[in-house]
Amino acid sequence: MGKALTAFEKIWNKHVIxxxxxxxxxxxxxxxxxxxxxxxxxxEGLRLNGRKVRRPDLTFATMxxxxxxxxxxxxxxxxxxxxxxxxxxNCADFGVKLADMYHPDQGIVHIIGPQLGLTQPGxxxxxGDSHTSTHGAFGAFAFGIGTSEVEHVLATQTIWQDxxxxxxxxxxxxxxxxxxxxxxxxAIIAKFGVRFGTGYVMEYTGEAIRNLTMEERxxxxxxxxxxxxxxxxxxxxxxxxxxxxxxxxxPEGEAFxxxxxxxxxxxxxxxxxxxHTVTIYAxxxxxxxxxxxxPGMGVPVSASTPTIADAEYPDEVKRALEYMDLxxxxxxxxxxxxxxxxxxxxxxxLSDLKKASKIVEGKKVKEGIKAIxxxxxxxxxxxxxxxxxxxxxxxxxxxxxxxxxxMCLGMNDDIVPSGGRCASTxxxxxxxxxxxxxxxxxxxxxxxxxxxxxGHFVDVRQFVGVPS
Amino acid sequence: xxxxxxxxxxAAPLNRGNVDTDQIIPKQFLKRIExxxxxxxxxxxxxxxxxxxxxDDFVLNQPKYENATILLAGDNFGCGSxxxxxxxxxxxxxxxxxxxPDFADIFYNNSLKNGILVIKMNEExxxxxxxxxxxxxxxxxxxEKQEITDTDGTVVSFDIPAYHKEKLLxxxxxxxxxxxxxxxxxxxxxxxx
Numbered sequence: 001m002g003k004a005l006t007a008f009e010k011i012w013n014k015h016v017i018x019x020x021x022x023x024x025x026x027x028x029x030x031x032x033x034x035x036x037x038x039x040x041x042x043x044e045g046l047r048l049n050g051r052k053v054r055r056p057d058l059t060f061a062t063m064x065x066x067x068x069x070x071x072x073x074x075x076x077x078x079x080x081x082x083x084x085x086x087x088x089x090n091c092a093d094f095g096v097k098l099a100d101m102y103h104p105d106q107g108i109v110h111i112i113g114p115q116l117g118l119t120q121p122g123x124x125x126x127x128g129d130s131h132t133s134t135h136g137a138f139g140a141f142a143f144g145i146g147t148s149e150v151e152h153v154l155a156t157q158t159i160w161q162d163x164x165x166x167x168x169x170x171x172x173x174x175x176x177x178x179x180x181x182x183x184x185x186x187a188i189i190a191k192f193g194v195r196f197g198t199g200y201v202m203e204y205t206g207e208a209i210r211n212l213t214m215e216e217r218x219x220x221x222x223x224x225x226x227x228x229x230x231x232x233x234x235x236x237x238x239x240x241x242x243x244x245x246x247x248x249x250x251p252e253g254e255a256f257x258x259x260x261x262x263x264x265x266x267x268x269x270x271x272x273x274x275x276h277t278v279t280i281y282a283x284x285x286x287x288x289x290x291x292x293x294x295p296g297m298g299v300p301v302s303a304s305t306p307t308i309a310d311a312e313y314p315d316e317v318k319r320a321l322e323y324m325d326l327x328x329x330x331x332x333x334x335x336x337x338x339x340x341x342x343x344x345x346x347x348x349x350l351s352d353l354k355k356a357s358k359i360v361e362g363k364k365v366k367e368g369i370k371a372i373x374x375x376x377x378x379x380x381x382x383x384x385x386x387x388x389x390x391x392x393x394x395x396x397x398x399x400x401x402x403x404x405x406x407m408c409l410g411m412n413d414d415i416v417p418s419g420g421r422c423a424s425t426x427x428x429x430x431x432x433x434x435x436x437x438x439x440x441x442x443x444x445x446x447x448x449x450x451x452x453x454x455g456h457f458v459d460v461r462q463f464v465g466v467p468s
Numbered sequence: 469x470x471x472x473x474x475x476x477x478x479a480a481p482l483n484r485g486n487v488d489t490d491q492i493i494p495k496q497f498l499k500r501i502e503x504x505x506x507x508x509x510x511x512x513x514x515x516x517x518x519x520x521x522x523x524d525d526f527v528l529n530q531p532k533y534e535n536a537t538i539l540l541a542g543d544n545f546g547c548g549s550x551x552x553x554x555x556x557x558x559x560x561x562x563x564x565x566x567x568x569p570d571f572a573d574i575f576y577n578n579s580l581k582n583g584i585l586v587i588k589m590n591e592e593x594x595x596x597x598x599x600x601x602x603x604x605x606x607x608x609x610x611x612e613k614q615e616i617t618d619t620d621g622t623v624v625s626f627d628i629p630a631y632h633k634e635k636l637l638x639x640x641x642x643x644x645x646x647x648x649x650x651x652x653x654x655x656x657x658x659x660x661x
Binding site (some may be wrong): 037077266 | 484485486488490493494495496498500501502503513518544545547548549550551552555570572573577578580581584619629631632641642646647649651653656657660
C-alpha cells in the first residue's frame with residue numbers, strides 16, 4: 001500500500017500535467033463555469049489574439065449576478081443588458097453552452113453546477129467567482145479565479161497553481177437542534193479568523209460533517225473563501241453518491257456504479273497527514289449572528305457585540321461598530337432589522353427554503369420589514385412552488401422572486417438602502433456589499449426567517465421548541 | 469503586459485486590515501465589459517461622499533498622495549470577491565507596487581497578471597514605512613535585485629517567487645507560455661479519454 005493521502009492530494013496528483021521543483025504546476029481543469037460579470041474581458045482577449053475555447057464541452061455559462069429577480073422581460077439597466085448580451089454573443093461565437101435568463105437551467109452558477117451533476121467528486125472546477133469553493137462539498141478541487149485566469153482556462157483548459165497546503169478543520173461532536181451548517185461555518189470563521197485558511201485547502205472532517213446533507217455541506221464549503229482558503233473540501237461518501245445519482249450530467253446504470261466506486265476511493269485515507277489541524281466542538285455552537293463588517297466578526301445570538309478595549313484590534317472593532325451603527329456590548333437580540341434576504345449561493349437551495357418556511361408558516365412579517373426570498377435556481381423555485389412554499393412565504397408577507405445572486409451583492413435592483421439593516425443568509429457583510437451604506441448581518445435561513453417575524457434577532461431555537 | 473524592472477514613486481499608507489475587493493471597487497462598476505477605465509471608481513465610497521464630493525478623511529484624497537504609485541496596505545489586502553476589476557482599478561489609478569504583510573490569495577494572483585508588483589513584507593517594516601509616508605516617503609523598488617531603497621538610503625530586501633519575478637521582468641503573456649505546453653496538454657487529454 002502506498003502512502004496515506006488526503007482527498008485533495010489524490011485529486012491534485014490526477015490532474016498534474018507538468019510539475020517542476022520551485023514552480024507552480026500545470027493543472028488540467030475538468031469543469032469551467034462562466035458567468036456574465038467576470039468573463040467579457042476574457043472572451044475579448046481570446047478574440048484579440050485569435051484564440052479559441054479549447055474545450056467548449058467542459059465549459060458551461062449562465063447569467064446570475066446581474067439578472068433582475070422581477071420584471072425580467074422589462075429590464076431597464078442598459079449596462080447590465082449590454083453585459084448579458086455580450087455573454088450571449090460570446091457563448092454563441094465560441095460554442096459554449098449557456099443557460100440564459102429564460103432557460104430552465106438558469107440559476108446561481110454554484111447552485112446549478114451541483115443541480116445538473118456537472119459538479120462531481122474528483123473534478124477540478126474553476127469559475128471567475130470566489131464562491132466556487134462551494135463545489136468542494138463533493139470532494140472536488142474547486143476554486144475561484146480572476147478574469148485573466150478565466151481567459152487562460154478558456155484558451156488552454158489548464159491553470160498554473162502553487163500546490164496549496166492542507167488544513168484539517170476537525171469538527172468534533174454533534175450540532176444541537178436548531179443549529180445549522182451556516183452557524184457552524186460562521187462559528188469556525190469567528191473562532192479562527194478571516195485569513196487562517198490563506199494558502200490552504202481546508203478539508204472539513206468529523207462526525208458532524210459526515211451527518212450533513214449535501215446541501216448543508218455546500219453551505220460550509222461555500223464560505224471557505226471567507227476564511228481566506230484556496231478551496232474547501234469534504235471527502236466524498238455515500239451521501240455524495242446518492243445526491244448525484246440520476247442527475248442530468250452523470251451517467252446511468254453500470255457506468256454510474258463504476259464512477260461511484262472511483263468517487264468513494266477519493267476519500268481521505270485513514271492516517272493521511274495534514275499540514276495543519278484545527279478543532280472545533282460542534283455541541284458548543286449556538287445560532288450565530290455577525291455584528292461587524294467581515295464574516296469573522298460574529299458571535300452567538302445570546303451574546304453581545306464586543307468591548308472595544310478588549311479587542312485584539314480595537315481600531316477595527318470600533319470602525320466596524322460605527323459603520324454598523326451599533327454600541328459596544330450591545331445584546332444581539334436588541335438589534336432590529338428592516339430588511340430580510342433569504343437567498344445567495346450560500347443558502348438558497350430547496351432545503352434552505354423549506355427550513356425557513358417552517359419558521360414563518362402561519363405568521364406575519366413584522367410591519368415595516370421588506371423581506372424577500374430568492375431561490376437559487378429556476379428549478380429550486382419550481383420545486384418549492386410544487387410543495388407550496390411560495391404560498392407560505394407570500395402569505396407571511398415575503399416577496400417571492402426569480403433566481404439570481406440578487407441582494408447578496410446588489411448588482412441588480414435588489415439593494416438595501418443606505419442606513420438600512422438586513423438579516424441576510426448570504427456570505428459577506430462587507431461595507432456597502434448589499435448597497436452603499438447598507439448594514440448586513442449574516443445568519444442562517446431559520447434565523448433570518450425568525451428575525452423577519454419578530455423584527456429583531458431572536459434565538460431560533462425558541463421557534464423549534466428547544467429551551468435556550 | 470509591460471515588463472516591470474524598477475519603479476520609484478511616492479508611497480501612500482492605507483493602514484487598515486482586511487481591505488476587501490468590494491471596497492477597492494464596488495459592485496456597481498463591475499458591469500463594464502472593458503478592462504480599462506476603472507481607476508476613477510477606485511475605493512469609490514471611501515473617496516467620495518453620497519453627493520460625489522471628495523471625502524477629506526480618506527487618506528488617498530490628501531494632496532500629498534495625489535501622485536502616489538506605491539500603496540502600503542494592511543494584512544490580508546484584497547480579500548473577498550475574486551473580481552479582477554480590483555487590480556484593474558488600482559493599476560488604472562496609477563499604482564504600480566503594493567506592499568502589505570499579506571495578501572488574499574486570488575487578489576495576489578490577479579495583480580501579478582496585470583503587471584502590478586505585490587510585495588509581502590513583514591508587518592513591522594510596513595508600519596515603519598506607513599509612519600514615514602505621513603511625512604512623505606519615496607521608495608525605489610528594484611525587482612531585479614529584490615531591493616527597496618528608502619528616501620534616507622536604507623535598503624530592504626524582499627522575497628518573490630522566482631517564477632513570478634521572471635514573468636514580471638519579461639512581461640510575458642501567460643497564455644502564450646502555456647500554449648508552448650500544447651503537446652503535453654493534448655497527451656494528457658488523450659491518456660484520460
